[in-house]
Amino acid sequence: MxxxxxxxKVSFEVFSRDMSLNFPVDDTQKIYDRMRLPERATxxxxxxDFFLPIGISLAAGETVTIPTGVRAYxxxxxxxxxCPRSGLGFRYRLRLDNxxxxxxxxxxxxENEGHIIIRITNENTSGKVLxxxxxxxxxxxxxxxxxxxxDDKAEGIRRGGFGSSx
Numbered sequence: 001m002x003x004x005x006x007x008x009k010v011s012f013e014v015f016s017r018d019m020s021l022n023f024p025v026d027d028t029q030k031i032y033d034r035m036r037l038p039e040r041a042t043x044x045x046x047x048x049d050f051f052l053p054i055g056i057s058l059a060a061g062e063t064v065t066i067p068t069g070v071r072a073y074x075x076x077x078x079x080x081x082x083c084p085r086s087g088l089g090f091r092y093r094l095r096l097d098n099x100x101x102x103x104x105x106x107x108x109x110x111e112n113e114g115h116i117i118i119r120i121t122n123e124n125t126s127g128k129v130l131x132x133x134x135x136x137x138x139x140x141x142x143x144x145x146x147x148x149x150x151d152d153k154a155e156g157i158r159r160g161g162f163g164s165s166x
Contacts, residue, residue: 004075005143007037007048010113015053018067018115023054031134035069038141047140049085050118056138057131058122063097066138071114074105080141082118088138092130093123096139103141106157116141 009015009032016028025031031053038048056064072080082101088094097119108114118139122130132138148154 002078002143002145004078005080006073008071008073009035009037009069010071010115014113014115015067015069018112018117019053022065022067025054032069034135036135037070041137047083047142049137050082050116050139050141052132052134052136052138055131055133057129058120059129060122060124060127063119063121065117065119068116068118070116071108072103072116072141073108074103074143076105078143078145079104081144082116082139082141084120085137085140088130091124092128093125094130094138095121095123097121101139101141 012029012032015032015035019025019028019031035053036051038050040048050068050070052066053069054066056066058064074080080101080103082096082103083089084094084096101116101118103114103116120138122128124130
């Protein structure tokens with residue numbers, strides 16, 4: 001196995017700001033203190049489970065944006081691909097709103113500390129409500145190597161997240 005990354009918490013300031021944009025809560029410090037970093041469930045697991053910092057309930061067709069409180073230091077030549085947990089995708093048609101999240105290695109150095117924010121939608125057509133408590137796994141991330149072309153000329157420097165590279 002290649003050991004090429006580590007998960008960390010973003011600062012409380014960044015987490016608190018992003019939580020206030022998405023959830024009206026008074027106990028943000030308590031939520032921050034009990035957050036879990038992503039983990040693999042078994043030695044054979046490719047994916048690192050991301051855990052909810054706060055409980056959610058999504059009716060069919062509803063969307064929520066989850067500030068995970070997590071950032072990832074990733075060595076150059078690798079990226080983190082984020083997907084919903086397989087069982088939630090199967091039972092609820094849960095999906096990430098950008099279909100697959102791509103966390104580049106330079107995102108760690110962005111102005112928001114590389115805060116991984118995951119927006120999910122319950123797309124089931126049978127009216128099932130998805131309810132998950134704080135601390136439950138809802139997404140997974142897999143580290144993947146990538147290549148570049150022989151004539152690559154990329155010189156840009158990342159400043160933020162979505163749309164920051166043009």
